[in-house]
Amino acid sequence: MRPDHLRKKIARDQARAEAAPDRLAQFRADLAAAYPTLLPYAIKLTRNRERAADLVQDTCAKALEFEGAYRPGTNFGGWLATIMLHRFCNDQRKRKREQEDPEDALASTLQSPDYDRDAALDAAEALRLMLDLPFKFIDPILRLAQGEDYEAIAASWPRRPIGTVKSRVHRGRHMLRSLLVAAGHEVPA
DSSP, X not given: OOHHHHHHHHHHHHHHHHHHHHHHHHHHHHHHXXXXXXXXXXXXXXXXXXXXXXXXXXXXXXXXXXXGGOOTTSOHHHHHHHHHHHHHHHHHHHHHHOOOOTTSTTGGGSXXXXXXXXXXXXXXXHHHHHTTSOHHHHHHHHHHHTTOOHHXXXXXXXXXXXXXXXXXXXXXXXXHHHHHHHTTOOOOO
């Protein structure tokens, strides 16, 4: 770097350092003023008041963390909305990968070290054979196996009474049992 550029850079850095307390105070004042406008947007994104409040807090924390990246004179509300949207999208991606297990219900179903390997192979074969069934039978069987009740499955289908769900689960199980027997597996009655 040439000496005159270096002198200009040092002078610019000194000016920023002297103006930093005022700039930070102004930034925090702008953030406090924008805080009430963030909540409605967060509620629109999350459709849940508690998650929206958490999203607003995360957004403010990120804004404070990256205060140096904000350029004075630009749209502060737009900058915060962009941070909030990115935070929301990242949280949604993370939620898709994670499963909630508040009472360790899933953890209690994990296999113990002495699991039966043949039974695991039979389960894999059963799943492979299940894919030969029509989807209208696969969906309710899998959802029931995941712990959903008949009412919840029926409610997720438009105009499907609970009797239809029960009938499809029953018929699907019988079809799967027939496929397993045809493949040479022993199936309990």
